[in-house]
Amino acid sequence: MNVDTRTKLSTTTILLHWLVGLLVMGMLVVGVYMANFEVYALYPWHKSLGQLVFLIVLVQAIHRLKNGWPPAVSEYSLAERVLARGVHYLLLVGVLLMPVFGFLMSVFGGNGVAFFGLQLVARNPDPVNVGKVIPLNGPLAEVMNAAHGILGYLLILAILLHIAGAFKHHLLDKDGTLRRMLGAKV
Ligand code: HEM
């Protein structure tokens, strides 16, 4: 445990946190919106940004593995520490898995994947029904679709809990947890 990080977080931690955090919140909103209202024009953007998030969160996970979690700014109950740490793990691992499930869903579903216009996996067009695709593996595509959806809603719950925790620290405990993540020395 680095003594310095108790009072001030590294620029890397802060930048990665807000970059991943804001992108993921945007991805969740866009994902729910486009899937439920069938806004297919957004799918390529969602897929490309999702892969970008994967690359950034990979850096964040490696940074965490090398440096450990930031120490708490103050003393808290065991229950609170376990809950906070559990939510942090769920957020990090969940955000790593979401793009993997999404990628595999698209590949098995025959829809293909591009990264900002660069084709990574080709579509599998149906020669009979023009505009439709043939799944490479329908059941696996369904499983990945379900995993992507369920984990997405689980992440929304975890993020709401996480934000409630941040504001609990700031408004009730009146400690520096939130200010430290905003770059302040506490
Ligand atoms: C408005 C939204 C958010 C606020 C106010 C917020 C606030 C915070 C604060 C204050 C901490 C430090 C906790 C501590 O010191 O123990 C933290 C840590 C963390 N947050 Fe958030 N957060 C937000 C959104 C997110 C989102 C969307 C994600 C991921 C999807 C996320 C992932 C994490 C992770 C993994 C940590 C552990 C430290 C790290 O690895 O950077 N946060 N957050």
Ligand code: HEM
């Ligand atoms: C951090 C990354 C990602 C997040 C947070 C995310 C989140 C979501 C969410 C919340 C939904 C709506 C689920 C539902 O209502 O059933 C969704 C749908 C979808 N996502 Fe993602 N996603 C991510 C990455 C990806 C990637 C990388 C791909 C593909 C390469 C992808 C492909 C899709 C597709 C095709 C749908 C629509 C599914 C349908 O129409 O049933 N996602 N995403």
